[in-house]
Amino acid sequence: xxxxxxxxxSTKGRYGLKAMFDLAQNYGSGPVPLNNIAQRNSIxxxxxxxxxxxxxxxxxxxxxxxxxxxxxxNRPPATITVGDIIxxxxxxxxxxxxxxxxxxxxxxxxxxxITRTVWAKVRDSVTEVLDSITLQDML
Amino acid sequence: xxxxxxxxxSTKGRYGLKAMFDLAQNYGSGPVPLNNIAQRNSIxxxxxxxxxxxxxxxxxxxxxxxxxxxxxxNRPPATITVGDIIxxxxxxxxxxxxxxxxxxxxxxxxxxxITRTVWAKVRDSVTEVLDSITLQDML
DNA sequence: AAAAAGCCGACCAAAATACTTGGATATGAT
DNA sequence: ATCATATCCAAGTATTTTGGTCGGCTTTTT
Numbered sequence: 001x002x003x004x005x006x007x008x009x010s011t012k013g014r015y016g017l018k019a020m021f022d023l024a025q026n027y028g029s030g031p032v033p034l035n036n037i038a039q040r041n042s043i044x045x046x047x048x049x050x051x052x053x054x055x056x057x058x059x060x061x062x063x064x065x066x067x068x069x070x071x072x073x074n075r076p077p078a079t080i081t082v083g084d085i086i087x088x089x090x091x092x093x094x095x096x097x098x099x100x101x102x103x104x105x106x107x108x109x110x111x112x113x114i115t116r117t118v119w120a121k122v123r124d125s126v127t128e129v130l131d132s133i134t135l136q137d138m139l
Numbered sequence: 140x141x142x143x144x145x146x147x148x149s150t151k152g153r154y155g156l157k158a159m160f161d162l163a164q165n166y167g168s169g170p171v172p173l174n175n176i177a178q179r180n181s182i183x184x185x186x187x188x189x190x191x192x193x194x195x196x197x198x199x200x201x202x203x204x205x206x207x208x209x210x211x212x213n214r215p216p217a218t219i220t221v222g223d224i225i226x227x228x229x230x231x232x233x234x235x236x237x238x239x240x241x242x243x244x245x246x247x248x249x250x251x252x253i254t255r256t257v258w259a260k261v262r263d264s265v266t267e268v269l270d271s272i273t274l275q276d277m278l
Numbered sequence: 279a280a281a282a283a284g285c286c287g288a289c290c291a292a293a294a295t296a297c298t299t300g301g302a303t304a305t306g307a308t
Numbered sequence: 309a310t311c312a313t314a315t316c317c318a319a320g321t322a323t324t325t326t327g328g329t330c331g332g333c334t335t336t337t338t
Binding site: 279280281282283284285286287288289290291292293294295296297298299300301302303304305306307308 | 309310311312313314315316317318319320321322323324325326327328329330331332333334335336337338
């Protein structure tokens with residue numbers, strides 16, 4: 001993230017949210033081709049293609065192939081949260097493995113590990129923010 | 140972090156907090172040699188040496204050289220927050236560069252970037268948690 | 279003097295990141 | 309039909325980060 005910095009987010013999450021926000025802005029106007037999104041947001045089209053493939057497999061967007069095709073949000077913007085997008089692209093939210101949302105992999109002394117409770121608080125704090133913001137909120 | 144997952148923390152932050160907590164537990168009992176800390180927490184001693192060097196340069200710990208030497212917290216546990224430790228080891232807290240705590244590097248259209256405000260909320264949420272927990276709280 | 283410790287700088291393998299490349303396939307417009 | 313516009317898919321790859329290792333020097337106590 002910020003460059004050797006804390007609590008990083010990779011370009012997957014950043015670009016992915018930008019793309020989804022772009023689709024939200026065009027919601028209801030038919031399919032939006034990927035090169036439009038890529039250009040508007042200064043993202044490599046081929047790279048974005050990989051990210052949107054993940055979003056499609058997560059059923060957050062649907063695609064229309066062929067000329068005049070593109071991508072469309074699969075649900076209204078009010079029903080898609082930032083958390084949905086980030087989890088799809090970057091996996092379960094957790095600052096350290098032992099407090100992974102989905103499959104926490106406990107270390108040997110999880111019950112006595114004090115630092116673990118710190119990371120759990122960070123995770124809860126982050127998820128609360130991410131799950132509380134929808135694409136509609138951003139419009 | 141969790142392995143390809145969101146909002147990662149590297150071993151620097153994890154090991155660093157464990158080491159600092161260990162020192163907090165031994166606060167007032169004289170210097171603690173690094174190999175003790177490394178063994179108790181299952182961390183490579185040579186690797187931990189690199190991390191504690193950073194903590195020393197940040198004035199969070201002080202060292203005592205020679206036999207019977209080791210490391211000591213430089214301030215009482217109540218005055219050291221998890222945020223202090225994480226910032227020392229992993230740099231300023233921010234999910235993306237443009238909301239970096241210290242030197243935000245604004246993108247071309249920062250004032251119009253909606254996603255930026257999302258990351259700023261995440262950052263604020265994380266820093267609030269990290270800055271609110273002291274080593275004393277963990278004891 | 280010997281042992282116990284910290285200090286320092288270089289090196290390195292594996293993984294992740296952030297792409298690029300090159301095509302195959304589907305579909306609408308002409 | 310055919311062409312342009314798109315998505316879909318699979319590899320490859322350069323760079324950076326991560327998570328160390330190694331070897332030796334210096335300081336201080338015993």
